[in-house]
Amino acid sequence: MTEAAVEKTVENHAFEADVARLLHMMVHSVYSDRNVFLRELISNAADACEKLRYEAITDPSLSAGDGENRITLTLDEEGKRLTIEDNGIGMSRAEMIEALGTIARSGTRAFMERIEAARTEKGEQDAQLIGQFGVGFYSCFMVAEKVDVVSRRAGSDEAWRWSSDGKGSYAIDAVDVSEAPARGTRITLHLLEDAGTYTSRWTVEKIIKDQSGHVPVPILLAEKPGAEPARVTDGTALWTRSKNEISAEDYTDFYRSLSGQYDDPALNVHFRAEGRHEYTTLAFVPGSQPFDMFDPDRRGRMKLYVKRVFITDDADLVPRYLRFVRGLVDTSDLPLNMSREMIQESPILSAIRKGVTSRVLTAIEKLAESDTEAFTKLWENFGPVLKEGIYEDFERRSQLLALSRFRSTSSGEGYRSLADYVGDAKEGQRAIYYLTGGNLDQLRASPQLEGFRARGVEVLLLTDSIDSFWVMNAPEFDGKSFKSITQGSADLSQFAKPESEQAENKPETTAVIDDLITFAKLRLTDAVSDVRVSDRLTESAVCLVAFEGGYDRQLEKILQGAGRIEGASKPVLEINADHSLVKAIAARSDDETLREDAVLLLLDQARILDGDKPEEPRAFAERLQRVFERALR
Structure with missing residues (x-):
């Protein structure tokens, strides 16, 4: 096919399935502030300029002939158009299809479900949804009935145009290079009737300064086609300025521009390291x-810059348990032409990572000391991720343990630190007791807590999946080991009960109870490893615990669900010898059928209290019916 034939060919492509519905949802449901489209397009243009700077390190010819990197906005009130043009890296035809024709790479339907789920969360702000899904370009359809994108990749002698009305398809065709930028991308928005204000210099300039004032690429604005553009921002990198010169609003604006999120940062950490390594x-x-x-x-x-040149956003600048942190590191200690593979293995990068991690954690510690409310919100957002560090980061384990906050039987609706726990521990208490599970209300109702609650012994209530793992890697805190209350014996005899309960003087295990336990051991030998009298139960009749050398009950469920272990170990059935139901069953030693049904029902009751279901639901129902029939005769 000749070049002329190619240039005249317009190819129409369909977006992914359901994309029309997705774009409609974004325009009418997700975005509450129409102005955000401009931030998104400017951010994309700035990224293109940064990418050019990086690629020009190895091929200087890519950036030759078109001056400094810049972003130019042109207003056209008469034609009702707004144009955003950059002289960055540009896009080839394949890159256009990949970047502009593919929405939500995790799958459009799954993406829409996430949006809908986020929108239904109580208290969720629409602005917080924007930028979290990687689809900012498409926000331009809030203000445009049609969008044309003309792009020429640096170093290429071809240019391409992408066009769409955002209703389910797009067209792509070749254009003459004379109609395209010398390099880079030009986006033309054909504005809707009610979007004419975006051709007003005052409106557009204010949006640029408010939302994109710290983009590290100069932004220029032309009042009409053919007019000389005026510089609106100078492209000065915010991080190179002194902290004393930067306002809170400046930091917030830069954070939003950098991260693509539209909330306010909970904390910022801005420092310059000098000495062996400077960054x-x-x-x-x-x-x-x-x-x-x-x-x-x-x-x-986190993004890595070398001498203000963007290198990569794929460098491990913080450990994985700080992956929620957004920001950048700019250093002059690495060569500009260093490959990304060499960067990852660089000892300089390791030193930078260590320094950044320490400063971020120190800043979080200071927030915990100075502003409890702000820290509590931070912990509710990121506590489950920070606790991964207790499991993974041996060097900072003590620091992270001290920083962590927990719900407990003594915390009410608030949180407790381990220092709080240890400070209020019982005299002679050698362990920090904890209970793991997936639901706070269920944990608070757990029968395993009864004996601890009766004796005033605090128990941590751990509901995050990572909790079942880090407690295994945290041997102690302030001299006290961590002990699950669903594993092994409770060892509560060292703690005296309140005098009011001691006065009841409950009897010791009697011979009939011993006989019941012996019977239960024989009958339940295939289901449990042991049956014993419990000192942790005060209200419930039974509960299940893991044997001393086994996994914690919750951890075993997690490992079994993940296929890490084939089958569950046999638990221990603990019986409350002082419970009226247990006494009544023990007294019916003459009716073996009833006793067998009762023992099996007690085991199923313990399973239900543990958040499981009876092993054989039909058999459970039949036993329950037989017991009811006997009781009602």
């Missing part, structure tokens, strides 16, 4: 959870 760090702890915080890859989102 500048500007890092932010977001005010809300980033959408990708629980991404299975658990990758960080």
Whole structure:
């Protein structure tokens, strides 16, 4: 096919399935502030310029002939158009299809479900949804009935145009290079009737300064086609300025521009390290959870610059348990032409990572000391991720343990630190007791807590999945080991009960109870490893615990669900010898059928209290019916 034939060919492509519905949802449901489209397009243009600077390190010809990097906005009130043009890296035809024709790479339907789920969360702000899904370009359809993108990749002699009305398809065709930028991308928005204000210099300039004032690329604005553009921002990198010169609003604006999120940062960490290694760090702890915080890859989102040249956003600048941190590191200690593979193995990068991690954790510690309310919000957002560090980071384990906060039987609706726990521990208490599970209300109702609650012994209530793992790697805190109350014996005899309960003087285990336990051991030998009298139960009749050398009950469930272990170990059935039901069953030694049904029902009751279901639901129902029939005769 001749070049002329190619240039005249217009190819129409469909977006992914359901994309029309997705774009409609974004325009009418997700975005509450139409102005954000401009921030998104400017951010994309700035990224293109930074990418050019990086690629020009190895191929200087890419940036030759078109002056400094810049972003130019042109207003056209008469034609009702707004144009955003950059002289960055540009896009080839394939890159256009990849970047502009593919929405939500995790799958459009799954993406829409995430948006809908986030929108239904109580208290969720629409602005916090924007930028968390990686689809900012498409926000331009809030203000445009049609969008044309003309792009020419640096070093290429071809240019391409992408066009769409955002209703389910797009067209792509070749254009003459004379109609395209010398390099880079030009986006033309054909504005809707009610979007004419975006051709007003006053409106557009204010949006640029408010939302994109610290983009590290100069932004120019032309009042009409053919007019000389005036510089609106100078492209000065915020992180190179002194902290004394930067306002809170400046930091917030830069954070939003950098991260693509629209909340306020909970914390910023800005410092310059000097000495053996010199680098500048500007890092932010977001005010809300980033959408990708629980991404299975658990990758960080910190950008690496060398002498203000963007190198990569794939460098491990913070450990995985700080992956919610957004920001950048700019150093002059690495060569500009260093490959990304060599960067990852660089001892300089390791030293930078150590320094950044320490400063971020120190800043979080200071926040905990100075502003309890702000720290509590931070912990509620990122505590589950920070606790991964207790499991993974031996060097900072003590620091992270001291920083951690927990619900407990003594915390009410608040949180307790381990220092609080140890300070209020019982005399002679050698362990920090904990209970793990997936639901706080269920944990608070757990029968295993009864004996501890009766004796005033505090128990941590751990509901995050990572809790079942880090407690195994944290041998102690302030001289006290961690002990699950669902594993092994409770060893509560060392703690005296309140005098009011001691006065009841409950009897010791009697011979009939011993006989019942012997019977239960024989009958339940295939289901449990042991049956014994409990000192942890005060209200419930039974409970299940793991044997001393086994996994904690919750950890075993997690490992079994993940296929890490084939089958569950046999638990221990503990019986409350003082419970009226147990006494009544023990007294019916003459009716073996009833006793067998009762023992099996007690085991199923313990399973239900543990959050499980009876092993044989039909048999459970039949036994229950037989017992009811006997009781009602």
